[in-house]
Amino acid sequence: MNAKKAQYFILCGGFSFVFLYSTLYNAARLARRFNHRAQILFRFSLILVLTSLNLPAMGYKVILTVNKKRPVNLDLTTINLPITGFVSFFHRMTGIFLFAGMAALLWMLDSSLDSQESFAAVRDASANPICKLILWVVLAGLAYHMVAGIRHLIMDFGIGESLKGGQIGAKIALVTAIILIALIGVWIW
Amino acid sequence: MVTSITSFGRSGLYDWLIQRVGAAVMAAYTIFITIYLMTNPELTFEQWHALFGQLWMRVFSLVTLLSFISHAWIGLWAVLTDYLTVRLMGNKATILRIFAQMMLGGVAITYLVWGIEIIWGFN
Numbered sequence: 160m161n162a163k164k165a166q167y168f169i170l171c172g173g174f175s176f177v178f179l180y181s182t183l184y185n186a187a188r189l190a191r192r193f194n195h196r197a198q199i200l201f202r203f204s205l206i207l208v209l210t211s212l213n214l215p216a217m218g219y220k221v222i223l224t225v226n227k228k229r230p231v232n233l234d235l236t237t238i239n240l241p242i243t244g245f246v247s248f249f250h251r252m253t254g255i256f257l258f259a260g261m262a263a264l265l266w267m268l269d270s271s272l273d274s275q276e277s278f279a280a281v282r283d284a285s286a287n288p289i290c291k292l293i294l295w296v297v298l299a300g301l302a303y304h305m306v307a308g309i310r311h312l313i314m315d316f317g318i319g320e321s322l323k324g325g326q327i328g329a330k331i332a333l334v335t336a337i338i339l340i341a342l343i344g345v346w347i348w
Numbered sequence: 349m350v351t352s353i354t355s356f357g358r359s360g361l362y363d364w365l366i367q368r369v370g371a372a373v374m375a376a377y378t379i380f381i382t383i384y385l386m387t388n389p390e391l392t393f394e395q396w397h398a399l400f401g402q403l404w405m406r407v408f409s410l411v412t413l414l415s416f417i418s419h420a421w422i423g424l425w426a427v428l429t430d431y432l433t434v435r436l437m438g439n440k441a442t443i444l445r446i447f448a449q450m451m452l453g454g455v456a457i458t459y460l461v462w463g464i465e466i467i468w469g470f471n
Contacts, residue, residue: 254423258452261416261459269466271393272400278393305378308371315368346386 246329250307253300260297285347295347302339306332356422367422370415377412397470406467413463417456424452 240248270277284290310332314320319328357363388395399405432445 251423251427254420255427258420258424258455261420265459265462265466269462271396272466272470275393278396301378305375309375312368312371 241326242329242333243325246307246310246332250304250311253304253307256300257297257304260300263293263297291347295344298343298347299340302343303336306336306339355425356418363422363425366418370419373412373415374419377408380408400467401470409467410464413460413467417460421453421456425449428452 267281270281272278285294310319310328314325314328319325355363357366384399385391400409428445428448432441432448434441437444
């Protein structure tokens with residue numbers, strides 16, 4: 160244990176001793192006014208509070224959180240993304256992409272409704288391999304974003320919120336999206 | 349409560365709700381259009397024109413457009429406030445972020461006006 164750590168140890172220990180003593184004293188005075196059941200509840204919660212307060216005195220957490228210059232590692236190239244992280248990251252990426260891709264979809268809607276000729280132009284453009292590829296990429300982004308979004312909605316209802324549930328949900332979403340993207344490809348070509 | 353934030357609904361809960369209601373509307377619209385296009389593989393201009401000429405389809409399209417704008421704005425705001433931060437970008441981050449927000453806001457307004465023109469502009 161280094162000197163700095165020891166100082167925090169003593170400081171936290173001292174504070175929690177004073178706090179513990181005064182709380183217990185006040186609690187004992189208050190408890191006389193309560194009925195038996197309330198006393199038990201009060202004591203139980205007191206134990207919980209004191210235990211959590213004593214954690215720093217034991218030399219854990221606070222020493223770590225007190226140091227404001229702690230390193231923050233958000234360098235994406237050094238983080239090994241778990242599947243849940245990948246699905247979330249890709250959800251964001253497709254979201255940003257779709258904001259741009261919306262221009263293509265609006266252009267298609269505009270032309271398809273403008274006149275008989277422009278409707279035919281959209282149909283002809285849809286036969287062009289490059290246009291097909293662009294449409295497929297935009298619709299693939301839409302399919303992925305929608306599946307990942309539905310997963311979010313399901314999780315908002317409290318389903319699959321655990322670590323394991325999140326991983327399973329992410330896998331289901333990924334597989335569903337891949338199947339949908341393949342189907343869209345079949346539909347376009 | 350902090351109210352001086354630049355998000356869409358100016359509260360996290362409100363943004364959360366708008367984004368999800370909008371998502372549900374857009375999902376319904378996407379599924380509807382997909383089923384329509386799949387059941388009409390030989391779609392003609394007259395059919396398509398008649399579909400979008402009906403009032404309910406115009407309202408459905410407009411609500412979807414409004415959902416898209418608000419949903420995208422909330423999402424992009426979240427991304428920008430996560431990554432264009434002082435910690436990641438230094439002191440110029442705020443200016444950079446406001447600039448990016450204004451640019452994206454401009455695009456969003458363009459989509460909105462263009463979209464309304466498409467939906468309600470033809471006879």
